Amino acid sequence: MKHLFVVNPQAGKHDASEEVRRRVSQLGASVAAEVYVTRSAGDASRFVRERCEAHPDEQYRFYACGGDGTLNEVVSGVVGCPNAEMTCLPIGSGNDYVKYYGGRDRFLDLERLVEGEVHAVDVMRVNDRYSLNVCNFGFDAVVCRTMTEVRRKWLIGGRNAYTTGIVKALFTGRRTQCRVVVDGQEVHNGMMLLCTMGNGRYVGGAYQCSPRSLNDDGLIEVCLFKPLSLYRFATMLGDYRKGTFMERPEIADKMTYLRGRVVDIESPEPIDLTVDGEMMRAARYHIEQLPRAVRFVVPS
Numbered sequence: 001m002k003h004l005f006v007v008n009p010q011a012g013k014h015d016a017s018e019e020v021r022r023r024v025s026q027l028g029a030s031v032a033a034e035v036y037v038t039r040s041a042g043d044a045s046r047f048v049r050e051r052c053e054a055h056p057d058e059q060y061r062f063y064a065c066g067g068d069g070t071l072n073e074v075v076s077g078v079v080g081c082p083n084a085e086m087t088c089l090p091i092g093s094g095n096d097y098v099k100y101y102g103g104r105d106r107f108l109d110l111e112r113l114v115e116g117e118v119h120a121v122d123v124m125r126v127n128d129r130y131s132l133n134v135c136n137f138g139f140d141a142v143v144c145r146t147m148t149e150v151r152r153k154w155l156i157g158g159r160n161a162y163t164t165g166i167v168k169a170l171f172t173g174r175r176t177q178c179r180v181v182v183d184g185q186e187v188h189n190g191m192m193l194l195c196t197m198g199n200g201r202y203v204g205g206a207y208q209c210s211p212r213s214l215n216d217d218g219l220i221e222v223c224l225f226k227p228l229s230l231y232r233f234a235t236m237l238g239d240y241r242k243g244t245f246m247e248r249p250e251i252a253d254k255m256t257y258l259r260g261r262v263v264d265i266e267s268p269e270p271i272d273l274t275v276d277g278e279m280m281r282a283a284r285y286h287i288e289q290l291p292r293a294v295r296f297v298v299p300s
Contacts, residue, residue, distance in 0.1 A: 067092015
């Protein structure tokens with residue numbers, strides 16, 4: 001087994017490539033390891049795919065060293081490669097997917113990560129891309145775009161970037177026209193506030209948008225909200241953070257929460273959709289669950 005550490009130097013508050021090299025060197029000669037620093041967007045996917053295809057008889061484990069965007073690029077390279085498994089060394093700002101398994105600190109224990117256990121997990125195919133954690137549109141897409149713009153800014157960026165995005169979206173992103181079909185059944189046609197489709201449970205560093213999701217059950221967790229008044233939505237944010245929003249009967253008539261294997265989205269105009277925090281833009285989206293499509297390593 002070869003251990004390949006794919007480092008995004010743009011993740012987090014500073015370039016952590018030298019820190020990763022130092023930690024990898026401390027693993028010792030018994031671990032066949034290599035560090036690769038990405039050069040641009042999409043480079044991680046290209047590197048992973050080319051390495052797997054060039055050496056089909058070699059077994060690889062890829063470590064996404066960055067945030068959820070880096071993890072998304074690595075999973076996009078790993079899907080369909082039988083000689084590859086993957087995991088995450090979370091040095092980004094959000095690190096949402098690993099919260100499913102207990103959080104960032106657990107995955108920062110590199111020795112235990114190298115000795116980790118393999119779990120087969122689901123992956124969503126979103127048009128021609130892939131999502132390991134959550135994809136969403138409407139209000140959350142405005143939040144995500146704002147996060148990208150402010151993530152390196154003092155005070156409003158970093159771990160506060162998602163909150164900054166929410167404040168902006170409260171005034172600019174509360175109504176999106178769309179039609180949503182789950183497993184052939186229309187569940188919405190008209191204006192909506194937000195819609196999330198999850199295998200993981202968290203977005204934005206702390207918000208539980210899919211609190212009941214399982215990442216290996218072959219199903220997508222779909223949560224859609226119809227438009228809410230500014231006051232009503234603002235009072236719900238605390239429950240959205242804690243994942244207890246489904247326990248509030250006063251918003252039951254505004255919410256659709258279900259599971260499915262295929263989700264189709266149509267809009268009169270192109271709309272933003274986030275894929276593990278990365279932006280897409282189209283008028284139609286076809287989202288299909290790929291059951292247990294990737295082997296994901298969890299610290300021992």
